[in-house]
Amino acid sequence: MVMKILILKPSSLGDVVQALPVARLIKQHQPKAELHWWLNRELVPLLEGDPDLTRVIPFDRKLSGTPRGLSLMWSQIRTLRRERFDWVIDLQGLARSALVGWLSRGGFTIGLRDWREGAPALYDVAVRRATYETHAVDWYLAVLRRLDVPVHQNFTWLPIRTEAAQAVQERCPAPGARWIALQPGARWDNKRWPVGAFAELARKLVQADPGLRIAVLGSAADAPLGREIGAAGGEQVLDLTGRLSLPELVEWLR
Structure with missing residues (x-):
């Protein structure tokens, strides 16, 4: 059964x-x-x-x-x-x-x-x-x-989603570079680091390393945060807020 x-x-x-x-x-x-x-x-x-x-x-x-x-x-x-x-x-x-x-x-x-x-x-x-x-x-x-279910670490946390991975490659490719991903949004304001602090961090990172790329992640609701961070970091910042579905976000990070 x-x-x-x-x-x-x-x-x-x-x-x-x-x-x-x-x-x-x-x-x-x-x-x-x-x-x-x-x-x-x-x-x-x-x-x-x-x-x-x-x-x-x-x-x-x-x-x-x-x-x-x-x-x-x-x-x-x-x-x-x-x-x-x-x-x-x-x-x-x-x-x-x-x-x-x-x-x-x-x-x-x-x-x-x-x-x-x-x-x-x-x-x-x-x-x-x-x-x-x-x-x-x-x-x-x-x-x-x-429940007598064996516990170990031999599993895949999030299996690859082929269609999402292909969509990311077509729409938001991540060329060979060193990346830092920033996630400025949160459901509750008291769990958020101030966006100004994220922007200052992005500015200092790109100044310290011209070869570094920064991705700003989040939903469409986080777009204002992405714009502010992008303005601080300039061309080295890729603003992905509101551009990726959840499966696509996972595959972009992968």
């Missing part, structure tokens, strides 16, 4: 990337298992078509709390119930993800022991963080150990 597994990790981008080893290692341990990932719609392109995932289930975060959002959520819950998941793995650890997991009525629900929003009350097993300094990836891998 094919095992069905639901992974709840809707956001944010960096957190989703850090959770990928969970999918990779489960799939290595149980190659025939079906893995479904509940993900913020804005991040779906990152995992769409991933070879280890059976399905990416989009979550419309922007509609949260609205009548339409609640209607869509309830419809999605009914769909999840029909899947009859054997395992539900909540790597978000917040009230909303825990509630989705509980309402999906999986056979066994496991998640992170984080009581900020009471999520562990809805799990069968909650996995404690070893120490305050324990990295998120190691915490997620501790969940796998509780």
Whole structure:
């Protein structure tokens, strides 16, 4: 019988990337298992078509709390119930993800022991963080150990996306040079280094090494930051803000 597994990790981008080893290692341990990932719609392109995932289930975060959002959520819950998941793995650890997991009525629900929003009350097993300094990836891998899934580093974090790689070569080639990538944007302002500091860094870097190239990465919302940094660094700066999809961004960095 094919095992069905639901992974709840809707956001944010960096957190989703850090959770990928969970999918990779489960799939290595149980190659025939079906893995479904509940993900913020804005991040779906990152995992769409991933070879280890059976399905990416989009979550419309922007509609949260609205009548339409609640209607869509309830419809999605009914769909999840029909899947009859054997395992539900909540790597978000917040009230909303825990509630989705509980309402999906999986056979066994496991998640992170984080009581900020009471999520562990809805799990069968909650996995404690070893120490305050324990990295998120190691915490997620501790969940796998509780599921008797072997943990190792022999996996590909983000497999090559051939079409995205070809698109990058055609539209945004990176000729042979030494590159430094800057990512000035962040979801929360208190997690951002001031754009003026990025601009000053770019200016000093290109002055110190005329052969160096700088790429500014980010979404379309980060375009004003890219322009300011580009103005400071001149022709040695390649502003890629808003020009690459998530898969293309990965392939450009690769």
